[in-house]
Amino acid sequence: MKVLSFGHALPAQEIPNNKLSEFMETSDEWIRSHTGIESRYIISGDETVSSLGVRAAKMALDRAGLTVDDIDYILCATTCGEMIFPATACLIQRKLGAKCPAADVNAGCTGFIYSMDMADAMLRRGNVKHVLLVAAEQVTRLSDWADRSTSVLFGDAAGAAVCTAGDGLKSIRLTATGRPDVLYAKMDGGNCPFSEPKMKAVPLQMSGQEIFKYAVTQSCKDIRWVLEHGGMKAGDIDYYVLHQANRRILETARSRLKQPAGKFPMNITTHGNTGAAGIPALLSEMTEDGRLQTGQTLVLSAFGAGLTSGAALLQYNV
Amino acid sequence: MSTYETIAKLLAESKDMDVKDIRPDMGFAELELDSLDVAELVMNLEDELGVPVEIDESLRTIADLVAKVDKEK
Numbered sequence: 001m002k003v004l005s006f007g008h009a010l011p012a013q014e015i016p017n018n019k020l021s022e023f024m025e026t027s028d029e030w031i032r033s034h035t036g037i038e039s040r041y042i043i044s045g046d047e048t049v050s051s052l053g054v055r056a057a058k059m060a061l062d063r064a065g066l067t068v069d070d071i072d073y074i075l076c077a078t079t080c081g082e083m084i085f086p087a088t089a090c091l092i093q094r095k096l097g098a099k100c101p102a103a104d105v106n107a108g109c110t111g112f113i114y115s116m117d118m119a120d121a122m123l124r125r126g127n128v129k130h131v132l133l134v135a136a137e138q139v140t141r142l143s144d145w146a147d148r149s150t151s152v153l154f155g156d157a158a159g160a161a162v163c164t165a166g167d168g169l170k171s172i173r174l175t176a177t178g179r180p181d182v183l184y185a186k187m188d189g190g191n192c193p194f195s196e197p198k199m200k201a202v203p204l205q206m207s208g209q210e211i212f213k214y215a216v217t218q219s220c221k222d223i224r225w226v227l228e229h230g231g232m233k234a235g236d237i238d239y240y241v242l243h244q245a246n247r248r249i250l251e252t253a254r255s256r257l258k259q260p261a262g263k264f265p266m267n268i269t270t271h272g273n274t275g276a277a278g279i280p281a282l283l284s285e286m287t288e289d290g291r292l293q294t295g296q297t298l299v300l301s302a303f304g305a306g307l308t309s310g311a312a313l314l315q316y317n318v
Numbered sequence: 319m320s321t322y323e324t325i326a327k328l329l330a331e332s333k334d335m336d337v338k339d340i341r342p343d344m345g346f347a348e349l350e351l352d353s354l355d356v357a358e359l360v361m362n363l364e365d366e367l368g369v370p371v372e373i374d375e376s377l378r379t380i381a382d383l384v385a386k387v388d389k390e391k
Binding site for chain 2 (some may be wrong): 246252
């Protein structure tokens, strides 16, 4: 599999930290020093998860020099989707005017890496030529805005990638460890009269310390695995593009991998944690500013609800 | 090296402190460690000793951490 291009989209509404301190007991200084986040974008007005996904998809298609008729499959990585059903991928398919199959992938913030693995399998089978991967998130809708420890972390965004057959994906590793106790959100139980007791909706809950430990140790394990199985050394990599969850997770992982800061690009400062969208959105922004060039070697690594994790060793556009 | 000495060494390294200024009865708040600093300390301790340590609300002081690790050993 090779990735031909990336795209991204952000909501119009930008919310800096000082907007949050207007209604919750927090401060710009605290959020910056504890998370590295200065502002985030939040969906409002006519914007939806799928409309962001469509904008990201169109950018990726334009950059690949393709049209929607060239796409044979759409996968959308999303933590909560726009609706319970139909799949956000189908909403994106309709808005794009595509006619190919479309389905969602829910692997928490690791969804984009999981969807890369699925695209690779489809492309190896040979009955599809181009797969459109979209990661579209509205995590702010799941957040508990009365909980200052988690709500300040998240933002909304979409990223996209166009993939075709090739040798760019050198190695990939996925893991899952069922731990619904440390990172979860629940929907309500509906009104079926025969279903008792009713499950109550619970907004996003996260055990910060457990997730921090898991994120750092699992990301480092996954990254070392893909390097070893891809026949490369840590120093051979141009960029380590990690899930943008918290600046301190990124810096602790980087220090354990003994790599320079310049190899760990970030968009968490301006975007917050945008779930599965963070990695493809960042790669799209790196395309825009020229940091990402054809032939460069990347390690992508993510972790998320599940718990899930994944890493990929990818040579871009090769 | 005892568990306490290992913790004091890790803390001294990460917080740029003198080991002599660290005492077992010191709380994490007194050491100016926030929740993620404690998670990082526990992670480094797990690496150093090869013992898994679950973080919970009972962990407030260095002595609490020593007791938890020694129980797992």
